[in-house]
Amino acid sequence: MPRLTSLHPFTRLGIALLVITLLGGYAVSGLHLQWHYSNRDGIEGMTLDDIRGHYHGVQSPSPLIAALESGHPENLPDPERNALLEWLRSGTNLSEGYDDLDLGDMAPAEIIAVNCLSCHSRSASGPDAYAQLPLEYWDDIQPIAYAKDIQPTSEEILAMSQHTHAPTMAVILIVLALLGAMTRTPKALTGLIVFVGSAGLLADMAGWWLARSNDAWVYAIVAGGFCYAAATTLVGIFVVLDCLIPARRPVADD
Numbered sequence: 001m002p003r004l005t006s007l008h009p010f011t012r013l014g015i016a017l018l019v020i021t022l023l024g025g026y027a028v029s030g031l032h033l034q035w036h037y038s039n040r041d042g043i044e045g046m047t048l049d050d051i052r053g054h055y056h057g058v059q060s061p062s063p064l065i066a067a068l069e070s071g072h073p074e075n076l077p078d079p080e081r082n083a084l085l086e087w088l089r090s091g092t093n094l095s096e097g098y099d100d101l102d103l104g105d106m107a108p109a110e111i112i113a114v115n116c117l118s119c120h121s122r123s124a125s126g127p128d129a130y131a132q133l134p135l136e137y138w139d140d141i142q143p144i145a146y147a148k149d150i151q152p153t154s155e156e157i158l159a160m161s162q163h164t165h166a167p168t169m170a171v172i173l174i175v176l177a178l179l180g181a182m183t184r185t186p187k188a189l190t191g192l193i194v195f196v197g198s199a200g201l202l203a204d205m206a207g208w209w210l211a212r213s214n215d216a217w218v219y220a221i222v223a224g225g226f227c228y229a230a231a232t233t234l235v236g237i238f239v240v241l242d243c244l245i246p247a248r249r250p251v252a253d254d
């Protein structure tokens, strides 16, 4: 195996710059992923449900309806419970009825203020308080008011996306694997990292399809993608360092 140190300094510098560009590009696509997926489940920020929604779909009932139906909180009078349930089941535009003045004390906002905020406010304290889930404002309520029905991305779009992603990502790791094997980093170390990253990429790409029917594969997508990204970054860093750090002594033999 030729060594990177035996290449001309300009070539090594060039390779270092290219790998830095490559890693920069991956950092940007990480950001893109975050922006692209983060609101799929209606909750701010990237969560596992965003990814599950994309590859498997997510159907879950409204947490608010579920809590009320299960009899929570115990001492909520039936008329108030029914008024809240009726409102929550009334359709898609719940914000309108939320603080409807015509409803007086039976407006959802009023019922919640009287019956829930003693436990569900940011400042609630005490043994029964649940300040983690404040219900003070519409913005607090909205994320748990609706049932979720996220349909998975169509097979057509999945295929279109994979036909560019799989080959490029594989080729990048192949190139980095070869470059990595030409560095002074211990071969077993780069080898192991490349192996883990490759297995990760395969699991990730296969997971895109398998997760449609079995959502356990969502974990393979996430873990596989992480292994691939970590391997690419690590081997990339090895290559950059090896290109920039001069050989201790000139290569005497060949």
Ligand code: HEC
Pocket: 063, 064, 067, 072, 073, 076, 111, 112, 115, 116, 117, 118, 119, 120, 128, 129, 130, 133, 135, 144
């Ligand atoms: C006596 C305190 C108390 C009152 C009053 C109360 N809650 Fe809770 N609530 C809790 C606690 C504690 C939890 C977390 C433990 C649990 O799930 O039971 C919780 C959990 C919840 C959850 C989340 C369940 C989940 O899926 O994790 C919802 C939704 C909820 N409450 C809605 C309400 C609403 C709506 C009201 C008023 C109509 C209300 N709560 C009144 C104490 C209270």
